[in-house]
Amino acid sequence: MNRNETKWPNNYPDDNEETSPSPPWLIHCLRLAADYTRFTADAAPPTTEAFRERCRNAAEAALTLEKLRAARERVIGFPPLSLAGFITELASMAKASLNPALAWFGIAELPSRSTDNATDLARLAMNIGLSFRETFAHLRIEFASQSGSEPIYSLLARGATNDADGVSVEDCEEILSRVESKFTAQQWKELRRIEDEVRAVYESVEEYNDGLFGGAN
């Protein structure tokens, strides 16, 4: 049978006076059985070369993300880096090319200013396993650095309360808050815009995955 992809699936209620509608649960069972049987057939359905290419790219991206996640789990404390800087470090630790993952998220290359592409980078960060709090903290660091009012990286390097574990995200947030207290209204507005972008990324997935990415704070 030629399954026309634009053909609507048949709806089963009858309008003939000699027939009677079937209960929804029966239609549900029949439809699900049909779908599941096709889904689990031994032979996979035919596909286009373009689609197979897309699948291969997705597999490479998934593998890269897996390596980046594993690298992240080996990181102690919170590295006070920009988001792009941190992701680059993770790739180095994982001895992996970032290209497949960047391509998957539609990022041509890591931007020199992470805040210019906060949404796409946040999606990448989220898939590496960073929480909303961590992702936003990295972006705040870069934003503070761009604002130029304080030598943020120096402050962060000195800010560790526990040298053994380096800077914690709490230490970092405290230092950032002090720096940000000197921001202009325009800078605050820009920072809030970045926060809203990142939060939207995490909240959209939060809803879908029933709290899978539980780091959204």
Place this chain on the structure above:
Amino acid sequence: MINQSPKHPTDKRGRRMDELARRMLISEDEAFYEFFEEFCPRIEAFFRSRGMPRLDAEILAPECVMKIISLLKKGKYEFRREGGFQAWTFMVARRQLSDWWKTHRPTDPIDGIEETLSLEDSLFPSPPQFESLAPDEITQAVREAVAQLSPDDQEIIRLRHLEFELSYDEIGSRLGITAAAAKVRCSRARKRLEKKLEDHPSISPLISRPR
């Protein structure tokens, strides 16, 4: 399909998918490629069979597989029963399709059929009480019930609902009867199937019958 043994024919495949999932969990590189090769085409075909345009299906299928991997890695699937992983995968894909339909709901009737306004509902009626049953369990119950029908009933159920999902016109052409006659036969076959399923041990506890 209907004449296969009542024992679930995909046991071997089900075990293979369980093994593939376990290999994914230990981050075996090759498993990632196999996983996409295995599931992407099936999910894409499933999406298209339920009305998603090819372009959308080809974009969403790999994304769905990425999501499945992510959920697997986060421990959202537990290996409780043999062959359960592909059933779980199917439900994740089904949910993604349902979400897609929520944002692509048709606003105009198609072919003058009023019920297309509730097409999403008809695609996914999912009676709440059936959420507790896995798709392979429902499929097995349907197979077993259909196997108890007469050959004629089996054929029309297969043509209308299972293998082919043909229109009554198409069924009529195949069987050499009118579309109206096909509709009547199908309705009666469904009625008989309904009774078989009502008595099935998996289905019976889930449906309430009128006293």
